[in-house]
Amino acid sequence: MSLRAVIVAMLLTLLVLPAAAAPRYFENSAPYPRLKPEAATPLPLIVIDPGHGGRDPGAIGQGGLYEKTVTTSAANELKRLLESTGRYRVLLTRNSDIYVEHEDRIRLARERHADLFISIHADSTGSPSTRGASVYTIADRARNRSKRIVNSQNWIMDVDLAEQSDPVGDILVDLAQRSTETHSEAFANILLGNMDGKTRMVGNSHRRAGYFVLLAPDVPAILLELGFLSNAQDEKLLKTKAHRVKLMKAVRRSVDEYFTGPGRRG
Ligand SMILES: [Zn+2]
Known part of the structure; x- marks a missing residue:
């Protein structure tokens, strides 16, 4: 090898090496997606999502009760209960009888870096004897x-996926999803424990589904079905404020346990 060739080889090595040695993907960001960016205020943000609304009434009970009416009342009751503790910030995805797209409900939670997303619904089925609450x-x-x-949706993850190659982007979404799911499951279990005995639960009360509002990869989320509007007794109960508040108190207790329990953040 001539001297010239050696020098060219050395120069090439110098040019190529630093680029090859530098971390390829995490130069400008944390190595893992952060699930909870530093908030300006330390209070956890709970987003409550009253299901349906506006032109979408949701389920309609035999007695004429609209699901959207029940979810609006329950969401407002939960908001008051949570705010009265002074421990949380609370946002509703809608606070009047309007139709809100599922995408916009999740977008709000993601953009505001919600710590927990609670979607409230009431169930309906062809079998009128089926009753009880469930958590999804x-x-x-x-x-x-x-x-x-x-x-x-071009959702921006905390680590910008646009700058990642596809497999790495997928891995980052995967990591975020897994951590989020762990938190969602933890909250669901606490909630089921607190509702059991307070209200009738449907058999198989912890259910899993692909509901759109549960799909944000970085916001822990559950969907609470308060009971069945297709069941006359459940419909009658859900009409009464006392019953709804009893259920929402179980939710508040669960939120408290979720954020203060052993090993929990917040
Ligand atoms: Zn619903």
């Missing part, structure tokens, strides 16, 4: 749908 978390099979939505 995201189903395994919905994970890929969540990934597709991250891409299609």
